[in-house]
Amino acid sequence: MHSIPGRRLILALFLIFLLLPIYWLVNMSFKTNDEIVSTMTLWPHAPTIANYMRILTDESWYSGYINSLKYVVINTVISISVALPAPSGSTAARRTDACRRGSGSARTRRPPARRPKSR
C-alpha cells in the first residue's frame, strides 16, 4: 500500500544514477593511462591490474593507508579509554546522590502510568 505508480521506473533510474559514477571510477581503475586519455571506452578494452599493483607495492602510495590505519588505531584507543570510565563515573556519583536523597530509586520502581481508556 505504501507504493506509488511508476515506482519501479523511479527506483531503477535513481539506482542507476547512484551507481554510474561509482562504475566509472571502477572502470577507470582497470584501464591504462593511455586508454583513459586517448579514447572514450565504456569498459576497459585492455583490462589491467597494474594500477592496483602500483598502489599496493609503491611505498609513496600505500604509506597513505598505513597512516590512516595508525590514525584510526590511536584515535580509537584514546577516545575509548578516556570515554569509557566517564559515564559510569558520573552515574555512580549521581546514584549515591539519589540514594542519599532517597528519591531516584523510588521513581524508577514506579509502575508505568496507565493511559485512560477513551472508550
Added chain:
Amino acid sequence: MDKTVNQKAWFLVLPVFLVVAFSAVLPLMTVVNYSMQDTFGNNQFFWNGVGWFKELLDPSTDLGGRFLASLWRNLFFSAVILAIEVPLGIVVALSMPRQGWSVAACLVILALPLLIPWNVVGTIWQIFGRPDIGLLGYVLNNIGINYNYVSNEFDAWATVIVMDVWHWTSLVALLCYAGLKSIPDAYYQAAQIDGASRWAVFTAIQLPKMNRVLLIAVLLRFMDSFMIYTEPFVVTGGGPGNSTTFISIELVKIALGQFDLGKAAALSLVYNIIIIIVCWVFYTVMTNAGVERRDNKGVA
C-alpha cells in the same frame, strides 16, 4: 540506603574532561583570543577589540563583503539542496519494494554513496564531469550541451548540487523508509475501507507519520550543506572566480591563504554562532512537535 556517598567517582570523568579541555575548549578560546587581535606575522599581536566583528557585518568592507556574499551563496545552496533532496528522498522511499530480496539489494545500493569518503566523492565527480575523460561531461558535450564546470558558473553550481544530491539523498530516503516501515498495516486498511485516494493516504497517514524523521533529515541536511567544504573544494576549488566559494572555503582562504588570523577567527565565531542558533531553532521545533503529538494522543 546505608550506602556512603562516594563523590570520588567523579575522578573517572577527569580523563575525558582533560582531553576535551585540551582538544576543544583551549583551541576554541584561542580562536576567541585571535578574533580580538590583529597580527602582522612574527607572532606579534595587536589588540583590535570588536573591530573584526564590525567589519564582518559591514558589507562595504572587503571582509564583510566576502563574508556576506559567501553566506548568501551558502544559504542558497542549502535551500536548493533541501528543495531537491527532501522530496526526492520521499519519492524514493515510497518507491522501495515491499518485500523479498530486492529490499536488501536496494538498501545496499542506497547506502553505497554514504560510505564513500568525502574526498573520494569529490574526486569521482571531478572525473565524471570532465569533458575529456568523464562519462557525464563527454556525453553532455556530445549531445550538444556545452558543459564545462571549470569555466562556466552555472555548470559548476549544477555539478556541486548534483554531487550533493548523489551523496546524500540516500540518507533522506533511508530515514523516510524507516518512518514508513513503522506505520502499522491497520492504518492502510482503514484508509482502504474509507475509500481514501492515493494522495489522501500520503497526506493523511504517511506524511504525518514521517514528520519526525523528516525534521531530523532536514536538520542533518541543512547542517551538512551549510558546513560543506571538501566536495566543492575538490571539484571546483571555489571557482570559477568566487562563484562556488562557500563560507568554509572562504574561511580557509582567509585563515591559511592570507594568514589573516584575526579576521578568520572572527568569521569562524560568527559562522559557529549561526550554526548553534539554527540548531537551537530546530531542536525547539522538534521537541515542540513531540509534545504536541503526545497531547493529541492523550485527548484521542
